[in-house]
Each structure stands twice: as structure tokens, then as C-alpha cells.
Amino acid sequence: MSRPRIVIVGAGFAGYQAARTLSRTARGAAEIVLINPTDYFLYVPLLPEVASGVLEPRRATVSLPDTLPGVRIVLGEIDRIDLPERRVGYVDAEGSPADLRYDRLVVSIGSVNKLLPIPGVNEHAHGFRTLPEALYLRDHLTRQIELADLTDDSAERAARCTFVVVGAGYTGTEVAAHCVTATDLLVRRHPRLANQEVRWLLLDLADRVLPELDQRMSVTAQKVLDSRGVDTRFGTSVREATADGVHLSDGEFVATRSLIWCVGVRPDPVVDELGLATLKGRLVVDEFLAVPRHPEVFACGDAAAVPDPSRPGEITPMTAQHAVRQGKLVARNIAASYGHGSPAPYRHKDLGFVVDLGGAQAAANPLHVPLSGPLAKVVTRGYHLASIPGNRVRVAADWMLESLLSRQGVQLGLVPPSAVPLETSSPELFHPVGR
Structure with missing residues (x-):
């Protein structure tokens, strides 16, 4: 048989x-x-x-x-x-x-x-759930700073140096916290942008960042975002997205070429x-x-x-x-x-959460013990090394090199915008015909 x-x-x-x-x-x-x-x-x-x-x-x-x-x-x-x-x-x-x-x-x-019926979002926003989307965003950030350096138009320069993240949950908070450090490093390599403000906006309809996590983790994350100049807007979202920027639900128009969609799944x-x-x-x-x-x-x-x-x-x-x-x-x-052992029902015990905020900062509550700063960073990285089912040495090596060397700010050009449309982006499979 x-x-x-x-x-x-x-x-x-x-x-x-x-x-x-x-x-x-x-x-x-x-x-x-x-x-x-x-x-x-x-x-x-x-x-x-x-x-x-x-x-x-x-x-x-x-x-x-x-x-x-x-x-x-x-x-x-x-x-x-x-x-x-x-x-x-x-x-x-x-x-x-x-x-x-x-x-x-x-x-x-x-x-x-997760998509919402907001005009222009499908056409002008990009999600953050897959490796191609992360690669695209990495190139996009570099490209916007380089294009800002090339132009003498102050309005265009400001728009290219403005980045809008929608969704202040786990993903959006980490994206904003990490990527603001990346654009700061890129700007420092372009003397013509020495006096140019780089704006990061983090929007959410909730009343705090990380609304699904413990209040103390939200406070820690908010302090880090504030210290890095991220403009967090609560009770606010996007009403319409265009090629030139976004209209916010409070009536403000923000000129930008970067709309990062992290509203959940x-x-x-x-x-x-x-x-x-x-x-x-x-x-x-x-x-x-x-x-x-x-x-x-x-x-x-x-x-x-x-x-x-x-x-x-x-x-x-x-x-x-x-x-x-x-x-x-x-x-x-x-x-x-098949007769090997006995079936078991699903049971779980919450072990806590970790949120990597870039640099030496993180928020964590292992076994519900609230931690912040470098100690939380150690716990966060230790958790990820223990959880990833391979590649641990290479990940740890990159983290060590990051502390010793400057990051490489280059565009790889591997993922064009057409390859990561928001309406079809999925980390898994199952794309039925006509979707």
C-alpha cells in the first residue's frame, strides 16, 4: 500500500x-x-x-x-x-x-x-508584508533622498523628504522607528540637504501607538518616536491619496511621494x-x-x-x-x-511581546515584565534569534557589523513599483483568477 x-x-x-x-x-x-x-x-x-x-x-x-x-x-x-x-x-x-x-x-x-475603500490608496500606497515590499521600500527611501538632492524646487524637495505611514500597530510603529533612522543617515550623506527637514508621519485612528499591546509598551514606543522627530497623529487617517500627496481625514493635505500602508491584515x-x-x-x-x-x-x-x-x-x-x-x-x-498518540486541544499561555524600535531601543514585556531601552533590545534580539528556524549566525553577524560599520545606502533596483501593487500583495499564496 x-x-x-x-x-x-x-x-x-x-x-x-x-x-x-x-x-x-x-x-x-x-x-x-x-x-x-x-x-x-x-x-x-x-x-x-x-x-x-x-x-x-x-x-x-x-x-x-x-x-x-x-x-x-x-x-x-x-x-x-x-x-x-x-x-x-x-x-x-x-x-x-x-x-x-x-x-x-x-x-x-x-x-x-487589509484594504479600505479610500480613493487612490490602491494606486499610490505600498504594503509591508513581503520580502519584495521590504526591498522596494528600501530602494524607495534611498531614491527619494537622492532625487531630493537633485532638485532645486523647494516644494518637490520637501515632498520627497516626507514619508507617511498609515497604521500605528506593531508593523507601522516598527517601520517608522527603523526607517526614520535610515533616512537620517541618507540625508547626512548629501550636503545639499543639510538644512532640509525630513518628516515622518505615523497615522492611526486609535488613541495611541501599539493599541493592541500593553499601555506601558505604547509609552516606551511613543517616547522613542518623539525623540526621533516622528509626527504621530491619532484619530487621523487618509481620506484620499494622489500622486502628489495625501488628504488627511482632518482636512490637511500632506505633499509626499511615500505612502506606506500598515493598517493590518x-x-x-x-x-x-x-x-x-x-x-x-x-x-x-x-x-x-x-x-x-x-x-x-x-x-x-x-x-x-x-x-x-x-x-x-x-x-x-x-x-x-x-x-x-x-x-x-x-x-x-x-x-x-493515524493512531499515533492522542489528539490535543489548542491551549496557549501568553509569553509577552517584543517590539524592535531600531538603534539600541526596543519595548518588551517577556512574561509580562515591562522592559525598555538597551535591555529590552537584548531581549528582543535574543527572542528573534531563538525564534527564527535558521540563519541565526548570519543575522547575528549583520547585527554586529551594523554596530561597527556604516550602512550601505544604495539602490539595488530589483523590485519595480509594478511588482508590489497593494491590492494583490500577499505573503502567502491563493491568488484566484480575476482577483
Whole structure:
């Protein structure tokens, strides 16, 4: 008899951990297949350091073939799942259609940028969820400063030296905190810009930065942003975006060529196309992460509405901590479905959060102990080194070199704007036709 086939859709935090755990526990007993558009797992928390030039791009990636022994890596983008026939259809790396039969399926397709019906945003903003987006922003910051140096038009120069970030959550706060240091360094290399003000605006409808985290972390982050001259605007968002700037909800027009969209994420809309029950756009699963009426299908991470035992009636938030744990549990429960061990319900304990604010600054609350400054930085970097499933020596080496050498302020020119449109940017896969 042939071995059962376990197909995992998506190599984000949840999918990668499911594949990694299965590669250790089920290798030989089952064929494990991981379908993903790229041959790497992306460690998203390091992207702000990629965008600001602290880390080289590959430092935020972990090779799938190198770290998942015994797992068959299929490069492709999912375009359909046939539940009755138990088949997954995908388009391979060269555009040819193909499909795979499965005995067990793990849906871990992740999330995409959250879009709002604001005129001009899709055309003029860029998100920050993928490696191409981080690379594009890194080039874009450099390009704007260099173009500002070339012009004698004071209005154009001011616009090119103005950067607007929408969303003061985890991602937006880190992007603003890191990238303001990058533009400060770039400006110092251009004597003609010696007296030019570089403006960073961070907008959010909430009443503080990091509204989803502990108040003390918000205070720490706000102090760092203030010290670096970042203009934080609360209760404010973008009403309209144009090629020349943004109209804010308070009526002000800000001339800029840089609109960075960090308003959060949403489940991939293709989940709705499966015809299964959803909650807030996420697949409904039981406490064992199995899809009701389809015991062969499991879901985890941002794609799944996992019941939160610590908050009865609520589902777990879309965070990496939950995705990692759920991916590991899915692997265990799939093994249990074949008679190896017993299934376990999802349980978690909040370990706290870390927010890297660039330079020697960070905010952290490991085990709910509030930390700030250099000590929080040590904890934050230690956490990332422990969490990234590879590349640790290279990441640590880049951090050491950053403290000894100046950053390289050059454009690589690898990612054109057309390659990172906001409306289709996604860190995962599942791009249905016509979307």
C-alpha cells in the first residue's frame, strides 16, 4: 500500500511549523508535501531591518529544502481545492496547471494586506508584508533622498523628504522607528540637504501607538518616536491619496511621494470560496484545529478561527506566536488521526511581546515584565534569534557589523513599483483568477 499523503498549503509560521514537526515525527510513515510560491520561509519580524538597511534581504529567509528534510517542496500558487475529490490544484513556477491528491490537508494560507475603500490608496500606497515590499521600500527611501538632492524646487524637495505611514500597530510603529533612522543617515550623506527637514508621519485612528499591546509598551514606543522627530497623529487617517500627496481625514493635505500602508491584515478572501463555514473571514475549526464535517482537513494560523480557551467565545488573534503553536499542534493531531498518540486541544499561555524600535531601543514585556531601552533590545534580539528556524549566525553577524560599520545606502533596483501593487500583495499564496 502507498503511504498516506499530507499536503500543507502555505509556508508561513503555521504551515512551516506543521511541516517541520511532521518531518521529524512522520517522515517515512507518510509523504509530506508543502506547496508554496517560494522556496523559503519568511521571518516577517525582521522585515523592518531589511527595509532600513540593517539586514541583507536573505537574512529574513529560511530555506525550505535545507530545513525540512523529508518534505517534498512544490513551488506553486494554489488556485483550487476540491474537497469531495480530495485534490489541491495549483499553478507551478512556470505557469502550468497541476494538482495533487491528499489524504490529510493543512490549510495555512495566511493573510493579506487589509484594504479600505479610500480613493487612490490602491494606486499610490505600498504594503509591508513581503520580502519584495521590504526591498522596494528600501530602494524607495534611498531614491527619494537622492532625487531630493537633485532638485532645486523647494516644494518637490520637501515632498520627497516626507514619508507617511498609515497604521500605528506593531508593523507601522516598527517601520517608522527603523526607517526614520535610515533616512537620517541618507540625508547626512548629501550636503545639499543639510538644512532640509525630513518628516515622518505615523497615522492611526486609535488613541495611541501599539493599541493592541500593553499601555506601558505604547509609552516606551511613543517616547522613542518623539525623540526621533516622528509626527504621530491619532484619530487621523487618509481620506484620499494622489500622486502628489495625501488628504488627511482632518482636512490637511500632506505633499509626499511615500505612502506606506500598515493598517493590518485580513484572512485571504479565497477561504470564502471553499464553501465552508467561516468566522471573520477565517475557517471555522474545532479545538483540535479540524474543520467540522471534514475530519481530513485541518486549518491553522491566520486562515483559521481557532477558539481561544483564555477568552471564551473569542478566537485567537492573528499573531506569529499563535501560528507557531497551532502549526505544531496540527502536526500532532494529524499523527493522532493515524493512531499515533492522542489528539490535543489548542491551549496557549501568553509569553509577552517584543517590539524592535531600531538603534539600541526596543519595548518588551517577556512574561509580562515591562522592559525598555538597551535591555529590552537584548531581549528582543535574543527572542528573534531563538525564534527564527535558521540563519541565526548570519543575522547575528549583520547585527554586529551594523554596530561597527556604516550602512550601505544604495539602490539595488530589483523590485519595480509594478511588482508590489497593494491590492494583490500577499505573503502567502491563493491568488484566484480575476482577483
